[in-house]
Amino acid sequence: MCVVREGRYDTEHRFISINCGMAEDSTYIDIINTTYHSDAKYIETGVNYNLSKAFLPDTIFQQLYSNVRSFPSGSRNCYNLSEITKGTKYLLRVHLWYGNYDGRNSIPQFDIYVGVNRWMIINDRSSVPFVREIILMAKRNYMSVCLVNTGLGTPFISALELRPLNNSMYKVVNETHSLTRWDQYDLGRPRYNNDVNAGIRYPDDPYDLLWRPFDDINWSPFNTSSTVTNPNVEFQPPSKVMMTAVRPTAESDALYYDWTVDDLSLQLQVYMHFAELEQLNTSQNREFTVCCGNNLCYNSTIRPQYLVTTTVEPPQPLTGQSRYLCTFKQASKSNLPPIVNAVEEPFFFWIEGRNSCFSCKSHFHPVLGFVME
Known part of the structure; x- marks a missing residue:
């Protein structure tokens, strides 16, 4: 399953962090002193995998990439984030690290959507974790982040993070315009x-x-x-x-x-x-x-x-x-x-x-x- 990160400041500012693939009741504290919890309530589909230590990336946040959640079934699998505030600007961060979790040594290509809009095509073959961000304004009191199978391999994800921003920041961002x-x-x-x-x-x-x-x-x-x-x-x-x-x-x-x-x-x-x-x-x-x-x-x-x-x-x-x-x-x-x-x-x-x-x-x-x- 996935996890929600909490902490003193995180709780106050409604940080949401999802480290995908952890067991439902697992928690851990990362190096910036925030705690990861299971987020089974955000998604019901997918399969959890633990990565071999030999395939973990060289990063100070290594535990973030020690698991993945894979979606072999269904063309569209979505995380439903409900603990957000309509009209608030957010930073959404996605982490991906293949790590040969399925033993096939073949990195898939798939799409990631925010709601009904395609955010990006995932086709990354670099030797470091893939991290991308978008700044957007919540149109509703919930948000969906979806992994879409395009027939070029099984979608997977390592982590999702959602950070509320001050609405005075990035004035070009509104309900119709976002910044990747x-x-x-x-x-x-x-x-x-x-x-x-x-x-x-x-x-x-x-x-x-x-x-x-x-x-x-x-x-x-x-x-x-x-x-x-x-x-x-x-x-x-x-x-x-x-x-x-x-x-x-x-x-x-x-x-x-x-x-x-x-x-x-x-x-x-x-x-x-x-x-x-x-x-x-x-x-x-x-x-x-x-x-x-x-x-x-x-x-x-x-x-x-x-x-x-x-x-x-x-x-x-x-x-x-x-x-x-x-x-x-x-x-x-x-x-x-x-x-x-x-x-x-x-x-x-x-x-x-x-x-x-x-x-x-x-x-x-x-x-x-x-x-x-």
Whole structure:
């Protein structure tokens, strides 16, 4: 069966976590001090499997992937989440790890739906757990998450997590528009192997958004031990994420970030977060421009405030290109290079009623990092 995660903050904020495949009455406490319980009340179909230790992924949340729930019968099997509030924005997170649970050594392809709308096609063959997220608004006091058999193998799932957000966050999200989130990067923080779950999350992020560490040999990371504040209610990267940043390593006045997509009709958003971590003297000035896509530039230069978060996004959604480039370029009157603290990678607008996939692996090919010229 599956489980519900509870804890002091979780209970107060109605966190729901489902670790699929656990025995009905089993519980455990994970490393962020939350407890998993069986959720037999959320679904009645499916078969539980325990994975061999030899096939478990290298992750600090290994127990999350030690079981799966498989659906060999029926074309559509749904989790029914009823403990939610109509009109509230939620982060829905899905975890998948095949781990050769059925001994066939053949990863299936299937669809995942939220209600009647297809969210994504699952066809992932990477060597790390598959984790995807969507931010949406509950249209009713319940929500269904369905695994649909498309004739290309038996659907399975490792975990589901539902996190209520503050309704002031992500203003583009409403009852008809959702955002499928690819990733959030905490730039300048060293990576922990290839663990897709390692990073800053609850309790540092009270909404349990996952901020993955990312650095590169071409970057010069730096940090502060001081708290970074954030006056913005729509975007709320936690202080711990904003306490790290990157800048060019060589004599360069710019950072570049790019990615490619296959579907030119996709509408994308990128949210970029900045905070000055060094107390500059009167002769120092850090100022830069931010442009993405076809010269869609922020309407003014960015001058990060000392220990205060500033968030920037393109003036309109990016669309119509196969390759996108974001440029952070030192302004002419600046004598310091640009910096970036955190990036929320491209969001895909998911329009209610459009039966399409906005986060298919085949659609999106990020270049994970900045390059310098």
